[in-house]
Structures are given as structure tokens and as C-alpha cells.
Amino acid sequence: MTSHGYRVAVAGATGAVGREMLRMLEERAFPVSECVALASARSAGSTLRAFGREVVVQELTEHSFEGVDVALFSAGGDRSKQFAPFAARAGAVVIDNSSAWRMDASVPLVVPEVNGDLLDTRHPIIANPNCSTIQMVLALQALHQVAGIRRVVVSTFQSTSGAGQGGMDELMEQTRGFLEHEPVQPRVFPRSIAFDCIPQIGSFSPTGYTVEEEKMIFETRKIMRLPELPVSATCVRVPTQRGHLESVTVDLERPMTASEAQATLAAFPGLTLVDDPASGKYPTARDCEGRIDTLVGRVREDISLPATLHLWIASDNLLKGAAWNAVQIAEVLHQKRILRAR
């Protein structure tokens, strides 16, 4: 920490994403003068290690944000809806990782590499997009700038950490139970996730899409400022711990060769090309774990269609999909002098 820094609050500090937010702030040497770790009453009074010291967790209340400059929220949609306005009123800029504010027309929904230009003026609340959306729009934007995107079809392979620490724990417990022939009942996921895949993330809407699938559609359109873009998503939970994988088909306005697309993707900030399949090089969940960049591989031209590409995208859902994108927004706000430091 530094005395010439910001007072930073993290709401949901004890969760899987909250802990990564604290770790990213430290790792990136974000100028923090004071760190306020907030969580539910249940966790209040416990301590966690951040910035080389023990930080006492405080209960998240309406009065938690006195003197706070930046508040990173990852405490669920309901708590964001309830408490973010108090943080904003107290003068903090809220960077919210929940879905509460994402589709609010007055709230920018930001992936810095794609639409960081929206961070040019002060907004009281800035929304962090959904994990599976962030990693996809990086690649889509790269291609869109060069060849225009007409349509997107995506199927996801999303890890259990998307449901937080409880999701990862359930995978491990159920896996152990399966191996020992002692079945473990699902709690976090709607079905048993050990050695199976569940084509449901979030609840179903009347259209037959899940909330997660609708997020990928509507958030992508908002972030890319393409309100009519046809996006189709099927979101699937797979028995992995960390890292979301996506199989993406993109129809372009004009044909691109695979090598042109590879060069375009490799040059885009935040993306790393891992694409030499003949040598066994393509990204997996394990490969992206702990990395802040998003990995793209298996870039190929469609066999039948002239202006269609296929991509395989891997990213750490707790980092670029959540904590890192939020901290990255804070960095941009700092660089642009939009935050007030004490």
C-alpha cells in the first residue's frame, strides 16, 4: 500500500472473485492507500491476507463507503442493487461484477480493450460484463474491426468456479464421492456435475434460453455497440475447476484467411494466440488458469462457407472474466485521472 493512493473497498471480499480482486490490486501495484474488505455479517470479523497484512473483514452496510474512492463489487446482484447506490452517493466509483446494472442504459458495460473509450467521463457505476461474454468479445472485436461481423454462434464449456468457491468444492466432493461409490447430492448445481456436463447455467427464461445465454447475447451487443447482431449461445457447465472455454463460429462481412485472422487476433490487446494444432498447441482450461490474457486457438476457415471462421477461446473466468477486468477498469480510471486520490 501507498499513502498516496485510493481508498479501495471490495464488497464480497471473501468470495472466489473478491479474493482475486484483492490479489490483482496487489499484483498490479494499483495505488491503494487503504483497503476496506466487505462481506456479509456471517464473515464480518474474520481476517484475510491482502497487501502483505491481515485485513479485518467488515460487514457490508449502507455506511461502508465513507471516504471510499473505488468500490469493487462481487457480492451478487441483489447486494449490488441494494448497496452500490450508497457507495456512489458516498462519492465512490462502483465497478460492479454482478449482472445488476449491466443492461441499464445509463451504465457503461466495459471491456477496456473493446470499449474503454466509454471511461472518458465519470460514471457513478460501471458494470463488469459476464465472464463468458468478456473473453468472447475480445476476439469478436478484433475480427470486427477488420472484416465486420455478421453473426455469432457460440457453445461454452464453463468451469465450476463460475459458481464460486462452492461450485469448485461441489465438483471435488462429488468426484470423490463418485470414486468411492458414495454419491453426493447436488447443492450448487442443478444436477450432479462430476463426470457429466449440464446444459444449464442460471435459470431458464420463457424463450428457452438460460439467463447466462441471454447475457452472452445482450451484453455482446451492448459492448460491441451492434444492437442487432445475431448472437446464439448455448452455455454448458463442464466438470473443470477454473477457466471457461468457448467454441465460436463467426460469419464475417468479408472473407478472411485463417492466417489473416490469426495475425489480427494476435495483435489485439488482451489476446494471446496459442494456435499450432499440429504441434499440439491449442488452449485448454488448465492453460489459461492464473493468466490475465485470453487465449485463442484452433482458428480455421469454414470448409463450406467463404466468410466464416471458427475459434476456440480460453480464459480464466475469475481473472479476465471477473477480477482482472474490474481491476483493469480501475487502472484505466486511474490513468485517465477520473478517480480522485487522497
Place this chain on the structure above:
Amino acid sequence: MTSHGYRVAVAGATGAVGREMLRMLEERAFPVSECVALASARSAGSTLRAFGREVVVQELTEHSFEGVDVALFSAGGDRSKQFAPFAARAGAVVIDNSSAWRMDASVPLVVPEVNGDLLDTRHPIIANPNCSTIQMVLALQALHQVAGIRRVVVSTFQSTSGAGQGGMDELMEQTRGFLEHEPVQPRVFPRSIAFDCIPQIGSFSPTGYTVEEEKMIFETRKIMRLPELPVSATCVRVPTQRGHLESVTVDLERPMTASEAQATLAAFPGLTLVDDPASGKYPTARDCEGRIDTLVGRVREDISLPATLHLWIASDNLLKGAAWNAVQIAEVLHQKRILRAR
């Protein structure tokens, strides 16, 4: 077994599919007068249980097919290429589960519900399609008959049993190793499969597609007799034991409502609709294990496009994807009196 039946040979009888072939022949009461279990020299002399008795495994050689009426092959492409012609010359009808003969223009590639009409005359060799292709074409054909198919985009979630018993064993060993912090090196799969997904099934072709992906494209076109159909496939190995899952996007010639599509799919032979997501009903790998029918769920209209549907298809890759489709072909041959019984 019955004295008024066929002499049936199973080549690759000790493998995961071969064992299911024997089990299906018995379970379906296929008229078998004698069963010849064939495998590599390594397995010769061992016994396996089939038709309520111990059957001694014999070495697969050029002379294995004397007096055999039907030979089911699941011993890999090289052995099929080598030995199927000897079986055919000896007078047997070969039903081959490998990829060796599938794209041979003179060899019918058959999913009985889709193109069983090709079994109207005697062919020396009949090819069983690739597992991931079979389950998909059932649903595609159902929709095609009613609304015409213009384009298909599929991403697969394929179980380790697609690589045989060795694949399932590797998943379990690596999973145990992971839990005990004793990493197990990959042998069957190109990467560690425990708690990860591998976007590679089979080797890569110069187009950037894997052999498995090309199978899904070219076999689908052949089976459906739509040689120009644009099909895009991304095939992914996931850490499940048995049952392949598919996320399929279908562009149709004319719009279909989700409920029209559901009724069409439910009425198609071999398909069972499991589609009430609000009540948690959609098929998973566990659901399809041990079933000969293919399960379809999550049928929904695209949010943006007027004549596009999305489906989720689950099927036991060792049964409809392999052993059951082969035995089903034998049943049709029997019903149409194309096989000669002794």
C-alpha cells in the same frame, strides 16, 4: 442362442464396443446360432461371457470367417481394411464400425432410421457411421423432412469412452492422481483430460479440422444425401465416461416453432424428447448411458433469426453411436431376408 440362426462373428470382441455388440445381440434376441469372438493374438485364448456361456476368444486372421453369415467389426480401421475383404469373400456381410470404408462410394453408410432404405440389396460391406455423426443425423433428418436444412453448426462434448476402455481408464487414473496430487501422464489422450477439456479428437488435417470434425461433416452429407450441406463441427473431449453431448444450431429452409420442432423430433424413430427445462428436464451424459435411443432437449428458436433452431443431443456413444447401430443394421438385414441363415 438358437439353432436356427446366424453364425455371427465379432471382430474386436474384447474392446468396449465389441463387448456392447455381444450384449446388444443377446439383449435384442438376434437369432445367433454360433458366436465367433475375434480379437488380436494378445487376447486369443481368453474367454468372455456372451449368450449365457463362456466364449473362447480366437485370433482375428484371414481364415476367421469360414461359414460366418454376419461379421461385426470394431477392431480399428487398419484391421477392418485388412480383414473385412476376407470376411466378405467368405460370404459374410460385414458391418464395420471403423472409419475404413465409410467414405467408399460403393459402401453404404447407414443409420437405419435415416437411410435404412439402402439396405434393400446385399452389400458385402456396410459401414457404421462415426458415433458423434449418428446421434446428430437422427435429429437433422427429422427436421429436414419437415422444413429442409440449410446449414448446421455443431460443438460436441464427447466422453472418454469414445477412445475405448483405455480412455475411460485414463480419465479415472488421472482423476485419482489429481485428487492425490500425483499427476498421471497422458497416454490415450494428447493432454491431461482430468478436470479439463481437449479440443482435439483424432489428428489434425491441413485444413485445421480434426479427423473427427471432418467425419461429422462428410459423413453427415453422405448419410443425408445432401452433398453440399454446409456443416461446421468443433469436437471436444470432455471428462465424462460415457455418452456424447452435442450443441447443434440448424438453419432451416422455412421457420419452425420450437413446439413444432419438438413434436417432429419426438415422432422420429430412435429419438426421445427430454425437453422441459423449467422442470430441470434436459438430457445429460448420465441420462443417456445404457439407452439405445437418442435424447433431444433444449429445443428453442433463435432469438434473432427467423428460421434457426438450437438443439441439445445426448446419446450413448457405445450403443447408438456404435454397437447398437451395428446390431440394428443386422436386424434390418435379417428382417429384409438379406442375410442367409443356416
